[in-house]
Amino acid sequence: MSMMTYRQAVHDTLQAEMRRDPDVLLIGEEIGVFEGSYKITAGLLAEFGEKRVRDTPIAEEGFTGAAVGAAMLGLRPVVEIMTINFSLLALDQIINHAAKIYGMFGGQTSVPLVIRTPGGGGQQLGATHSQNIELFYAFVPGMKVVAPSTPADAKALLLAAIRDDDPVLFLENLALYNTRGEVPDDDTPAEIGRAAVTRAGTDITLIGYSRMATVALAVAEDLARTDGIDVEVVDLRSLRPLDRETIVASVRKTGCAVVVEDDWLTYGIGAEIAATISDGAFDHLDAPVRRVAMAEVPLPYAKPLETAALPSTHDVARAVRETLDAVGWSAGALTQPTTETRS
Numbered sequence: 001m002s003m004m005t006y007r008q009a010v011h012d013t014l015q016a017e018m019r020r021d022p023d024v025l026l027i028g029e030e031i032g033v034f035e036g037s038y039k040i041t042a043g044l045l046a047e048f049g050e051k052r053v054r055d056t057p058i059a060e061e062g063f064t065g066a067a068v069g070a071a072m073l074g075l076r077p078v079v080e081i082m083t084i085n086f087s088l089l090a091l092d093q094i095i096n097h098a099a100k101i102y103g104m105f106g107g108q109t110s111v112p113l114v115i116r117t118p119g120g121g122g123q124q125l126g127a128t129h130s131q132n133i134e135l136f137y138a139f140v141p142g143m144k145v146v147a148p149s150t151p152a153d154a155k156a157l158l159l160a161a162i163r164d165d166d167p168v169l170f171l172e173n174l175a176l177y178n179t180r181g182e183v184p185d186d187d188t189p190a191e192i193g194r195a196a197v198t199r200a201g202t203d204i205t206l207i208g209y210s211r212m213a214t215v216a217l218a219v220a221e222d223l224a225r226t227d228g229i230d231v232e233v234v235d236l237r238s239l240r241p242l243d244r245e246t247i248v249a250s251v252r253k254t255g256c257a258v259v260v261e262d263d264w265l266t267y268g269i270g271a272e273i274a275a276t277i278s279d280g281a282f283d284h285l286d287a288p289v290r291r292v293a294m295a296e297v298p299l300p301y302a303k304p305l306e307t308a309a310l311p312s313t314h315d316v317a318r319a320v321r322e323t324l325d326a327v328g329w330s331a332g333a334l335t336q337p338t339t340e341t342r343s
Contacts, residue, residue: 002185007177010116011040011152013158016076016187018048021076021241024162025052028080029066037082038118038177064115065088068098071113076162084119084171085131098167099142110165114158120173120211120262120311125296130306132210132263137169138239143191145239147171149213151181156190163189170289173211173262193241197250201232204256204320207247207273209236212260212311219316229329231320239269247273248280253284257321257329260311265293286327290319 004012018024028316032039032045032055043051056063067077081087087094098111121130138145144166145236148154154172160175161168198213199220208216220231234250236243251257257277259270271292295309 002183003180004151004183005187006151006154006179007040009154009183010158011042015044015156015160018052023074024076024078025054026078027054027056027063029056029082030325031055031059036080060086060089061093064093067113068093068111071111072109076112078114078116078162081115082115082127084117084133085129087117095140099140103142111167112165113167114161114170116170116172118172118174120175121299121306122175124301124303124306126301130299131286133169134239135269143240144168146237147210148237149210149235152183153190159187160189160192164192171210175211180311193238193243195237195243195246196235197232197233199231199233201230203254204322205232205234205250205254205322206258207234208260209239210262212262215313215316216260219313223317223320229320244276244280246275251277251281252284254321255284258290258292258323260292260316263293264294264296266289268293287323290323292316292319315323
C-alpha cells in the first residue's frame with residue numbers, strides 16, 4: 001500500500017497504463033505543456049512526447065470526435081475535458097456517436113474511449129462551472145459512468161475504464177483531488193458496475209457516490225459516536241451500470257434508506273436509487289426513502305450562498321435522524337427497529 005492523494009492516484013495510473021500499452025494516448029486542452037488545469041498530466045508530455053500527449057484547441061466537439069475515430073481504429077484514447085460543464089459542447093459526439101456506434105454497427109467495431117472530467121461545486125467557480133451533470137450520461141445506453149470517491153478507487157476504476165472496450169465517463173469531483181488515502185501497489189482493475197459497502201451497519205442505509213460517498217461515511221462515523229446509530233454506507237462507485245443488488249440487499253437488511261447526491265433533487269440519480277429500492281425492497285421498508293441533494297438553483301458564486309446551496313453533513317445527519325424517528329428507533333434500546341415496526 002502507498003499513501004497518496006486522489007490527484008496523484010489518477011496521474012500515476014495514467015502513466016502506468018501508457019507505459020504498459022502503447023495504444024493508450026491522452027487528448028485534451030492544455031494537458032501537455034501546461035500539464036493540465038489540475039496538474040493530472042504533469043510530466044507525461046516529457047516522457048511520452050507529443051504523439052501520445054496531444055494538446056488540442058478549445059474545441060471539445062472536435063477533439064472528442066477525433067478520439068471516437070481513433071478508438072474505432074484500435075487506439076485507446078483518454079480524453080480530458082477540463083470540466084464536465086464543457087462536455088455539453090461535445091454532447092453529440094458522446095451520446096450520438098461514442099455510445100451508439102457499437103450497437104448501430106452490430107458489434108463490428110467498439111469504442112474503447114475514456115473521458116475524464118472533473119465537476120462539482122464548492123470552489124466558487126460560478127453556476128456554469130460547478131455542475132454535476134453526470135445524469136445526462138448515466139441516462140444513455142452504451143455509456144459506462146464511474147464516480148470514484150477515494151484514491152484507491154480512482155486507481156482501480158481508471159484501470160478498468162482504460163482497459164474496457166466500451167466508452168467510459170470517468171467522473172472526478174474537484175473537492176476530492178487533495179484527499180489522501182491508501183492505494184494498493186498492484187494493478188488490479190475494479191469491476192465496473194459494482195458498488196462497495198464501505199461501512200457495515202444495521203439501523204439504516206446511507207447511499208452516495210463521489211464526494212457524497214465520503215460525506216456519508218463521515219456522517220455515519222459521527223452518528224455512531226454521538227447517537228449510537230449504526231449506519232451502513234453504500235458507495236455506488238458506478239452509475240451505469242448500477243449495482244442494484246447491493247443497494248437492495250442493504251436496504252432489506254436495515255429497513256431504512258437515505259440517498260445523498262451533489263446534484264439537483266428533481267429527476268436526479270437519487271430518484272433512480274429510490275425507484276430501485278421501491279422495486280426491490282418495498283416490503284422491507286419501515287419508512288419512505290429520504291433524499292438529500294443541493295438546492296434547485298444555479299449554484300451561486302458568493303461563498304455563503306454556495307455553501308448554503310450544497311448538501312452538508314448537517315443535512316445528511318438530520319435526514320438520518322428524522323427517518324429513524326419515524327420508525328420509533330431509540331438509542332440504547334435496540335440497534336434496529338423492533339419486529340413490530342418492521343414490514
